[in-house]
Amino acid sequence: MSAPTVHLVDDDESHVRAVARLLAAEGYAVRTFLSGDALVAGIDRDTRGCVVADLEMPGLDGLALQAELRRVDVLMPVVFLSGRGDVPRSVHAMKEGAVDFLEKSAPRELLAEAVRRALELDAAESERRARAFAIERRFGRLTPREREVLAEVVRGQMNKQIAATLGISERTVKMHRTSITTKLGVHSTAQLAVLARGVNLADPV
């Protein structure tokens, strides 16, 4: 995983260089691409950062690029720049999850703000992903029987009911619960429920 980077896409070399210069001065790491295709070829789903793209480009234009990124599962936030105020397209872009839609002549502060927010979103997203990943790893340590017990616990069943449902003794249920809380590192049933909400227990691994 690379450091968060601003990915600039614009067919106008002079413009892309100027924006890159500005964002570098703002302290961001910047990579530039002269077409949407070049961007798609140069990144993968693990690339971190955000995309700042010109809406009007020959070949893959802004909206098509956005769709293509979603298709290849790149979830970096996208900020669009446009030379003209084009309401229908900006609405469309925002619906598709664009972070921001700026005119090319927008003041530096607005551009910097948009990029900052996009990178924050990306950071939050990757943190969420990392946490989910860690939880999933922890859940992965549970035995199948422990998962069945956990699913019943999360549903709010008492030990006695769980024992009846699974056809095991109440003591065995207690033993499994102790093992579960140890493995997942939680101390209460409430915490257990919160944690388990992030994982699909209905789908046994």
Next chain:
Amino acid sequence: MQIPTSLTHVGILWSMIAAGALLLGLVHFARWLLERRARADLAFSLVAFSFAGVALAEVGGMHARDAAEWGAWVRWFHLPLFGLFLGTAIFVRLFLGTGRRWLLWTLIALRSVILLVNFGAQPNVNFSAIDSIEQIPFLGATVTVVGESTPGPWQFLGLISSLLLVVYVLDAAIARFRTGDADQRRGAVLIGGTVFLMVVIATAFTQLVIYGVTRLPFLITPAFLPPLMAMSFELGYDMLRASRLARELHDNRLRLELAAGSANLGLWEWDGRRERILATRQARQIFGVSEEESGEFRRWFEKVHPDDAERLNREISRALESGEEYAADFRISPDGASTRWISVRGRAERNLPGKAALVRGVLRDISDQRRAQDETQELRRELAHAGRASLLGQLSSSLAHEISQPLGAIQRNAEAAGMLLDSGRLDQEELKAIVADILRDDRRAREVIDRLRTMLKRRETEVAPISADNLMQDVMALVVADAASRGVQLEHRPSPGLPPVLGDRVQLTQVLLNVVLNAMDAVMEQPPAKRQVVLWSRTGADARVELCVSDQGPGIAAGDAGKIFRPFYTTKSAGMGLGLAISRTIAEAHGGLLVGENEPGGGATFRLCLPTQGVGCG
């Protein structure tokens, strides 16, 4: 030799004939004095004077009192006879305009020899001896004729000279008869016939007298009276005809002036010998020159607009030197304030007999015509301008993009530079690079604006040579962004060897731009791979250059072929239908053509055919 003191009937008759001939001779001599070109009159006066001399010599002989006196009269008789031959021969040549030169010279030489022999021999060329004379009654009088005598050894020369004269005159008359009009034929018959008959008769008769076959006086006078009358009649008739022609000419001139006046044409004429201008009333009115001062060339020329004066002068001088026709349009200011457009055309003549040079011309006031032309041109310019504005309107969004790109880059670069400066990190290399980029983007934006300004300016038409490739590059610069944003592959295939076309750069760019935008609209209906438009050029018919725009669109619909150039005809939902109509008008105003045709393999090609430098328009 003595002039007879007692007058006989014959003496009176012959003297009267001589006097009449002298009078005729004087009349025609006087006419020649007045009109030096009438050289036939001079020749005739020689004939008439000689004829009078012949008559006097004859009458002298008839009254001779002895053989020696008679012989002397015959000798002197040859002097006017020489004049009669010479005058007749020259008259025939001058009046009929025919007659062989060598025959004429031979005749003159022969008669000169006869004259020499005549004055060298005794008593004269006709006789070697005159032994006696006789008195015979003749026309109620008693006249002297030759009696016993011996013909001279050289007297056959006279016979030959008469023969020569007859041959010469007959030849000249026949030649004139063959080629002349009715009047000339009559002259040929009359003069040729009388000279022929009378010379034959007089010669035969003279020979009979010389050889003593008949005892009669020489009778050249009555014999030559008919040819003399014939010549006089023909000359008189000629004068009559000349005066009739002069009257007709006068009538014609009046008619011409009437016609020219009603058509508002002014006629003028510059006589180089007298350095005077002759002009009709209309011409004077057009120029605002009064009748008194109209003779002076200066008065006319000072009305001509200073900007046009030199050109006009050059044109007329050229015509004067070459003797050719001339034509010029120029401005004058008849009253010193207003301006009128005048068209003049005419012809200069040089080497006229008696005249240094002559320039004739017809003047016409073409101000109204000119104004209408100017208005039409102004309208066409306005329309073309409106057309350009509308074309650029179609390109407005891509042009705005082309301008906003460099402007945006400039802004970001400036902001970056500001941040660098604020941060205190004075990275000189980076700042230099930023400034260089800013300047380049500034130039980029200005180029787009300049292109727009050129196309949008209201301007006069400026015709200059320009290459087809340059025109196409201009068009490419305007549409390349639009083509890119619409996904159209636009290609220009240069043809560097072509001769430059003649035209107004902006208007021709407009025509091509119009055609290219139409082509791009046409290919938009096609799948992306077929969205191709190609600009190319080649040498066409009549050494013109054809600027072509080919597309891969659906082509011109069969029913539209004849209509697409009509005003307000359009196949587009958003079109006014004026683009191609304006374009064709522009092409035609350049002496060119704009045609659109479908290609056999699909798509259409529009060709703008333009004249090149040195090739006439039409």
